[in-house]
Amino acid sequence: MQVVSLRSDAHAESEPLSGRKPASAMIEIDHVSQRFQTSGKQSHLALSDINLTIDDGAFVSILGPSGCGKSTLLYIVGGFVQPTDGVAKVKGKAITGPGPDRGPVFQEFALFPWKNVLGNVMYGLRQQGVKKAEAEARGRKLLEMVGLKGYENFYPKELSGGMKQRVAIARTLAYDPAVLLMDEPFGALDAHTRTRLQNDLLDIWDRQRKTVLFVTHSVEEAVYLSDKVIVMSRSPGSIKEIVDIDLPRPRKRADLLLDARFQKYIVDIEKMIDDGKDHL
Amino acid sequence: MTARGVLKTLSPLFACIGLLCVWQIASLRLDTESFPTALEAIKAIPSILGDKGSLLNILDSIRRMAIGLVLAVMFSIPLGLLMGRIKAVAAFFNPLMMIIYPVPKAALMPIIMLWMGVGDVSKILVIFLGVSLPIIYHAFQGSKAVEEKMLWSGAAMGMSAPMRMLRIVLPAALPEILTGCRTGLVLALITMITSEMIARQSGAGNILFNSLDMAQYDTVFAMILIIGAMGIVFDAAFEKLRLSLVRWSQPRDDMPLSFT
Amino acid sequence: MTQTRINSVLLGITPIVLFLALWQSLISFGFAPTSLLPPPGAVFGKLAKDFFTGDFLHDIAATLIRLFAGFGIAVVVGVFIGLAAAVSPAVNAVVKPLVRVLAPIPKIALYPALLLILGFDHASKITLVTADALFPILLSTYYGASMVEQKLIWSAMAAGTPRWQILFKVVLPAAMPSILTGCRIGLVISCIVVFLAEMITSTDGLGHMLVQAARTFQTVDMFVPLIMISMLGLILNSLLHWLRSYLLRGFPEV
Numbered sequence: 028m029q030v031v032s033l034r035s036d037a038h039a040e041s042e043p044l045s046g047r048k049p050a051s052a053m054i055e056i057d058h059v060s061q062r063f064q065t066s067g068k069q070s071h072l073a074l075s076d077i078n079l080t081i082d083d084g085a086f087v088s089i090l091g092p093s094g095c096g097k098s099t100l101l102y103i104v105g106g107f108v109q110p111t112d113g114v115a116k117v118k119g120k121a122i123t124g125p126g127p128d129r130g131p132v133f134q135e136f137a138l139f140p141w142k143n144v145l146g147n148v149m150y151g152l153r154q155q156g157v158k159k160a161e162a163e164a165r166g167r168k169l170l171e172m173v174g175l176k177g178y179e180n181f182y183p184k185e186l187s188g189g190m191k192q193r194v195a196i197a198r199t200l201a202y203d204p205a206v207l208l209m210d211e212p213f214g215a216l217d218a219h220t221r222t223r224l225q226n227d228l229l230d231i232w233d234r235q236r237k238t239v240l241f242v243t244h245s246v247e248e249a250v251y252l253s254d255k256v257i258v259m260s261r262s263p264g265s266i267k268e269i270v271d272i273d274l275p276r277p278r279k280r281a282d283l284l285l286d287a288r289f290q291k292y293i294v295d296i297e298k299m300i301d302d303g304k305d306h307l
Numbered sequence: 308m309t310a311r312g313v314l315k316t317l318s319p320l321f322a323c324i325g326l327l328c329v330w331q332i333a334s335l336r337l338d339t340e341s342f343p344t345a346l347e348a349i350k351a352i353p354s355i356l357g358d359k360g361s362l363l364n365i366l367d368s369i370r371r372m373a374i375g376l377v378l379a380v381m382f383s384i385p386l387g388l389l390m391g392r393i394k395a396v397a398a399f400f401n402p403l404m405m406i407i408y409p410v411p412k413a414a415l416m417p418i419i420m421l422w423m424g425v426g427d428v429s430k431i432l433v434i435f436l437g438v439s440l441p442i443i444y445h446a447f448q449g450s451k452a453v454e455e456k457m458l459w460s461g462a463a464m465g466m467s468a469p470m471r472m473l474r475i476v477l478p479a480a481l482p483e484i485l486t487g488c489r490t491g492l493v494l495a496l497i498t499m500i501t502s503e504m505i506a507r508q509s510g511a512g513n514i515l516f517n518s519l520d521m522a523q524y525d526t527v528f529a530m531i532l533i534i535g536a537m538g539i540v541f542d543a544a545f546e547k548l549r550l551s552l553v554r555w556s557q558p559r560d561d562m563p564l565s566f567t
Numbered sequence: 568m569t570q571t572r573i574n575s576v577l578l579g580i581t582p583i584v585l586f587l588a589l590w591q592s593l594i595s596f597g598f599a600p601t602s603l604l605p606p607p608g609a610v611f612g613k614l615a616k617d618f619f620t621g622d623f624l625h626d627i628a629a630t631l632i633r634l635f636a637g638f639g640i641a642v643v644v645g646v647f648i649g650l651a652a653a654v655s656p657a658v659n660a661v662v663k664p665l666v667r668v669l670a671p672i673p674k675i676a677l678y679p680a681l682l683l684i685l686g687f688d689h690a691s692k693i694t695l696v697t698a699d700a701l702f703p704i705l706l707s708t709y710y711g712a713s714m715v716e717q718k719l720i721w722s723a724m725a726a727g728t729p730r731w732q733i734l735f736k737v738v739l740p741a742a743m744p745s746i747l748t749g750c751r752i753g754l755v756i757s758c759i760v761v762f763l764a765e766m767i768t769s770t771d772g773l774g775h776m777l778v779q780a781a782r783t784f785q786t787v788d789m790f791v792p793l794i795m796i797s798m799l800g801l802i803l804n805s806l807l808h809w810l811r812s813y814l815l816r817g818f819p820e821v
Binding site for chain 2: 574575576578579580581582583586603604660663664665667668669670671672673674675676677678679680682683684755758759760762763766767774777778781784786789790793796797799800801803804
């Protein structure tokens with residue numbers, strides 16, 4: 028199992044972050060706050076002073092009630108949203124905008140409807156300047172990997188939700204980002220499809236060992252997939268607790284469901300979320 | 308209201324002033340007799356509206372336009388609603404509408420005048436024809452989009468089919484219907500002006516072309532300003548009415564989408 | 568073709584057949600004299616006979632040139648301004664009030680002014696067509712472009728698309744369904760407006776044909792251009808429909 032170190036300290040002292048930073052930090056979030064202007068002069072503190080370090084190759088889930096700012100945190104790492112305060116860094120460099128080193132996968136799939144499946148997967152490669160023939164070959168290989176061989180010329184509208192999300196994952200993996208940013212990727216899928224995609228995602232991760240930041244509101248999903256689970260609370264959005272998931276990999280769903288440790292993690296984390304009473 | 312809000316409400320006014328300024332400068336630069344300046348055109352407005360004959364002419368045009376529009380609304384909304392709910396009705400009327408759609412209704416003026424004379428009936432009929440199609444179309448779209456489950460719950464409550472039409476489909480389709488009516492209003496004005504331009508008997512469109520023939524260029528441009536102002540005022544007034552009728556519906560934006 | 572499809576086609580033909588039958592019977596039973604209402608057979612016969620004469624083709628060509636020129640300019644200008652207003656707040660602040668003021672003005676009223684400024688030739692008619700077709704295209708482009716899903720843009724940016732390319736690689740294709748809807752409305756309006764402008768003042772074109780026939784009380788000749796413009800509208804509309812279903816083959820619900 029990959030050893031990850033993670034640091035969250037709401038009351039960070041003046042000691043510089045780099046002092047304790049492990050050599051292989053992939054993402055550093057340093058005193059990040061996010062304030063949204065609501066109607067009139069009111070504003071809403073979506074994230075309050077978040078500090079977090081995520082190591083290279085770690086699978087980290089962010090869990091919390093809706094409105095706790097977990098997606099916002101992901102968007103800040105993606106460079107889609109600029110934080111009001113603080114700095115987010117990837118590989119030691121401050122994030123100023125989106126880049127191909129961080130690939131997003133959204134709950135809404137966000138596939139280009141005017142491109143067919145292969146065209147969607149090739150998009151990022153072409154954008155990186157890969158020649159058309161090579162992009163096509165790599166696109167086909169990726170589609171085979173996510174189990175969609177034979178669907179190259181289909182349009183997204185002709186696919187089921189699960190297949191759309193497989194295309195979206197392939198499209199993002201195509202430009203080989205160092206970090207996968209997954210924003211409730213399986214939230215819109217039915218339970219059966221969801222389980223299959225979780226298993227396939229774990230398979231891919233076991234082979235590629237990319238850093239994954241995974242936002243979800245399913246405790247079971249978070250425990251099943253992750254090395255670390257970050258539990259957030261809301262108003263203002265802040266990190267409540269960080270739980271190391273010490274379960275062996277590769278993980279088998281059938282084994283885990285019977286595993287008392289797995290069950291205990293779920294019960295403990297659900298308690299943490301309930302304790303805050305901010306699920307109301 | 309904040310300064311920003313004031314600026315936003317007044318922005319169409321600024322746009323008008325800006326356009327008039329562009330006109331003024333363009334006219335001064337071109338300096339031909341047939342293109343008077345904005346100021347000259349504005350100065351000519353009171354003499355048109357002050358003239359009893361012209362004023363009555365214009366008011367008469369508006370009266371015919373209102374009658375044509377009201378008749379079209381009363382005819383088109385029930386038809387559109389029926390087309391949206393009953394497939395056979397839609398299949399019956401759709402191809403006919405497709406054929407009639409690209410025919411310029413004002414162009415029927417010479418033929419209708421041949422049949423019915425130059426009186427009010429012809430003019431009102433042309434306006435009625437010009438306005439009906441978009442209103443039917445919007446009522447059709449609105450009623451087609453009504454959620455089937457709303458009708459099911461209506462039926463479960465024991466509502467009869469005509470009752471469901473009146474109490475569920477009509478209000479649910481109202482935002483779309485009103486969009487159609489707004490287009491219809493602008494179209495009524497357009498059809499009125501155009502048919503008067505073609506018939507050359509009376510009305511605002513006739514004044515416009517008569518003054519063109521008589522080389523009274525100030526009057527031409529003043530008349531354009533009057534007709535333009537009518538369009539803007541009617542549209543703005545209807546938008547006010549629409550907002551008060553469908554406050555529950557999310558407005559898309561505040562730009563008018565005429566013709567849709 | 569399924570049975571329901573056949574049924575709906577039959578249903579759709581019914582009112583057209585009924586309309587023609589009513590037209591014919593009005594004459595056959597003596598309700599309308601042929602000098603006021605020529606029989607449909609005479610009208611379509613005249614249309615078929617005229618169609619291959621040089622004059623008729625010249626009139627159609629004149630109408631089509633004005634229509635395409637005016638509509639084409641409206642598409643280019645409307646899409647350009649609509650996109651600009653959707654992506655740039657500064658452009659939006661200028662365009663929005665201008666559109667609010669200009670869209671509800673009956674553009675046909677500007678025609679005398681256009682005649683005085685641009686003359687009685689093609690230019691004034693083309694400008695009028697553009698002025699009328701512009702707003703539906705501009706507005707639907709604007710709405711389409713401002714409703715592009717944010718996450719589509721984010722996905723493209725993360726894949727390494729530079730900001731200035733987003734407009735052409737994401738916003739424009741994503742707004743395409745809405746743009747084409749606007750174009751369809753603009754096209755029908757173009758048909759109508761070019762005909763009306765030719766009726767008001769022109770020396771050629773289908774509208775001029777109608778006015779010419781009305782002046783000499785040739786009722787058959789009055790119906791021919793009307794049927795022709797309706798057919799032109801139908802043909803152009805189905806061409807656009809075909810283009811639309813090709814361009815939007817990936818989009819749901821087309």
